[in-house]
Amino acid sequence: MPQDVLQDILVRRGFLCPSYEVYGGVSGFYDYAPLGGMLKRNIENLWRRFFVVEEGFFEVDTPTIAPEQVFVASGHVENFADPVVSCRKCGTTYRADHFLQEKLGAENLSPEPEVLQRLIEERGVRCNCGGELGEVRRSSLMFSTTIGAGGRRGYLRPETAQGMFVMFPRLYSFYRKKLPxxxxxxxxxxxxxxxxxxxxxRLREFTQAEAEIFVDPEEKRVHPGFGRYAGERLRLVPRSGEVLELSAKEAVERGILPHEFLAYYMAHTRRFLMEVGIPGERIRFRQHLKDEMAHYAEDCWDAEVLTKRYGWVEVVGIADRTDYDLRAHESLSGVEMRAFRQFREAVTKRVMRLVPNMQVLGPEFRGLAPRIAEAVEKLPEEAAEEFERTGRVEVDVEGEKVVLGERHLRVERVELRQTGEKFTPHVIEPSFGIDRILYAVLECALAEREGKRVLRLRPQVAPVKAAVFPLVSREELEEVALEVFREIKSQGMPAVYDASDSIGRRYARVDEIGVPFAVTVDFESLENGTVTLRHRDTAEQVRVGAKEVPGLIRRLCEGMSWDELREKLAAAP
RNA sequence: GCGGGUGUGGUCUAGCGGUAGGACCCGAGCCCCCCAAGCUCGUGACCCGGGUUCGAAUCCCGGCACCCGCACCA
Structure with missing residues (x-):
């Protein structure tokens, strides 16, 4: 029962516990206990290295509460709440519109509860068990709240993304108007x-790490840094259900993946997951089925991790959200959410257009004149051609047709120079579920040695980097050990010190919480200033100078492997 | 939300109408030992709320949490 062993360590050793335990707990909420909190932070910091440092995507922090309009625009108010109805007799709950579609053979039913309620009553729809159906209600997956005393409605965000979309105009200028x-x-x-x-x-409050990458849709087939991952092998499960093992390049060439942008971030995601400690062979990418996809997505691939306890678990969603969100916010807010694409060469066009003669229009149409002029300017080029032929043109002003003749207008031929055009960028979104990744990391790290549990967390993510022990509790040994302990901490690494119990028990204790390295001060230390450095995963020890040990541990935590350390020591004794 | 099961120290559990016992963990001390195993002492629990009863961890009802199934899952 390895999963129960994990559960046991997580709770007992202070990684995780149910929130509000003293009040009986609330399902869907977990506290990160001391070690869990540090592990989570380390995973997040590694993610920052991959996305903020390497990719140059800077980090923002927006509120978790947003006014209703944000989610009206994003579609969450409409799509993120399902109409449901329960049977009064057997208690089965149905998605009301789906259920009625099936029962009545109707199509495209409105999701409005009132409409569905009337249908149920009019047509006498009953539950499959024959029982009477209750009231149709809306089951929203968003937490609602009110903002201020006036009670303006707001919601807790169901994703961090919207906060970034709505600041697009600022971001666009921050990045000096260059995509991507x-x-x-x-x-x-x-x-x-x-x-x-x-x-x-499945938490009710969880942590996401999301990147929103704004691209020109005409340029998304090619990612400028694709070379780095072209040969990266990915295990893919496309909609068709077959399992493929292809390089990122092949997958794009064969049309399995729509473009290099998606492929690049899938490969990048895989590298990140491996870096935090999930073996490559436990990672695959599965394409969302059409009906599984979010309302905003055109294509979406989930990174899934094979867990012992839950099978394949989705930990990252990489979606092509197209221009859905920016368009939506532009249309509801009225603020432009577009970028400008410069043409390679400016295009000059000779165009004809109609110029209103206000000296005539004014006196003749009075108050209506400005609106007539406006309407004339909006006419297509063909109207000017026609005017030239016929000497008259008709415009629509507030539902009224107005006929204009040669005295009202004149034709002007101009050269228009267009240096580019506006467009709405597309968004590629890798969205990471940090809590799920943390679970997967812990599960993958759990191992057993001689009946004892060892959490083989990679040194980069391990909450505590080193343990320092005096072999036995003698003042001379403790003095040296405490000095090493202080020096490790002063180099920025969390460490623990322990002088109680047998040395074996102390090793076992720190193995169980994933401390990758242990330093032991023994009697030889007093003679020649060396200490032993122990490797958690092999229990091997090497003897190194007490002065060197903090620096060595730091390098080991920054990526040097244990084997490299041994070679180094063998080369320079 | 529905049906079934479960709920005793940090963990695993005994007790199943008479007021909680063990093991491990943890803490203090002894021992001085390089991989949890010695000795002594110690802290610490009946998920919550009602009811039945002289008396409830134990029986009943409700709630909460966890597990399994159903439903739901952007």
Whole structure:
């Protein structure tokens, strides 16, 4: 029962516990206990290295509460709430519109509860068990709240993304109006799940790390840095259901993946997951089925990790959100959310246009004249050609047709120079579920040695980097050990010191919480200033200078392997 | 949200109408030992709220949490 062993360590050793335990707990909420909190932070910091440092996507931090309009625009108010109806007799709950479609053979039913309610009553629809159906209600997955005393409605964000979309105009100018650019956010999101289960995998409040990458849709087939990952092998499960193992390049060439941007971030994601400690062979990418896709997505691939306890678990969603969100916010807010694409060469066009003669229009049409002029300017070029032929043109002003003749207008031929055009950028979004990744990391790290548990967390993510022990509790040994302990901490690494119990028990204790290295001060240390450095995963020890040991541990935590350290020591004794 | 099961120290558990016992963990001390195993002492629990009863961890009802199934899952 390895999963129960994991559960046991997580709770007992201070990684995780149910929130509000003293009040009986609330399902869907977990506290990160001391070690869990540090592990989570380390995973997030590694993510920052991949997305903020390497990719140059700077980090923002936006509120978790947003006014209603944001989610009206994003479609969450409409799509993120399902009409549901329960049977009064057997208790089965149905998605009301789906159920009626099936029962009545109707199509495209409105999701409005009132409409569905009337249908049920009029047509006498009953539950499959024969029982009477209750009231149709809306089951929203968003937590609602009110903002201020006036009670303006707001919601807790169901994803961190919207906060970034709505700041697009600022971002666009921050990145000096050049695409592609990206921005990231690590933060909490909230979904009022009907019935959260499976511990960390379905939380009501969870942490997302999202990157929003804004690209010119005409340039998304080619990612400027694709070479780096072209040969990266990916295990893919496209909609067709077959399992393929292809390089990123092949996958794009064969049309399995739509473009290099998606392929690049899938490969990047895979590298990140491996860096935090998930073996490559446990990672695959599965394409969302059409009906599984979010309302905003055109294509979406999930990175999934094979867990012992839950099978394949989605930990990252990489979606092509197209221009859905920017368009939506532009249309509801009235603020332009576009970018400018410069043509390679400016285009000059000779065009004809109609110029209103206000000296005539004014006196003749009075108040209506300005609006007539406006309408004339909006006429297509063909209207000018026609005017030239016929000497008359008709415009629509507030539903009224106005006929204009030669005295009202004249034709002007001009050269228009167009240096580019506006467009709405597309968004590629890798969205990471940090809590699920943390679970996967812990599960993958759990191993057993001689009946004892060892958490083989990679040194980069391990909450505590080193343990320092005096072999036995003698003042001379403790003095040296405490000095090493202080020096390790002063180099910025969390460490623990322990002088109680047998040495074996102390090693076992720190193995169980994943401390990668242990330093032991023994009697030889007093003679020649050396200490032993122990490797958690092999229990091997090497003897190194007490002065060198903090620096060595730091390098080991920055990526040097244990084997490299041994070679180094063998080369320069 | 529905049905079934479960709920005793940090963990695993005994007790199943008479007021909680063990093991491990943890803490203090002894021992001085390089991989949890010695000795002594110690802290610490009946998920919450009602009811039945002289008396409830134990029986009943409700709630909460966890597990399994159903439903839900942008």
């Amino acid at each position: 650019f990206g921005v990231v956010q690590i933060g909490r999101a909230y979904r009022n799940e009907i019935s959260p289960r499976q511990g960390l995998l």
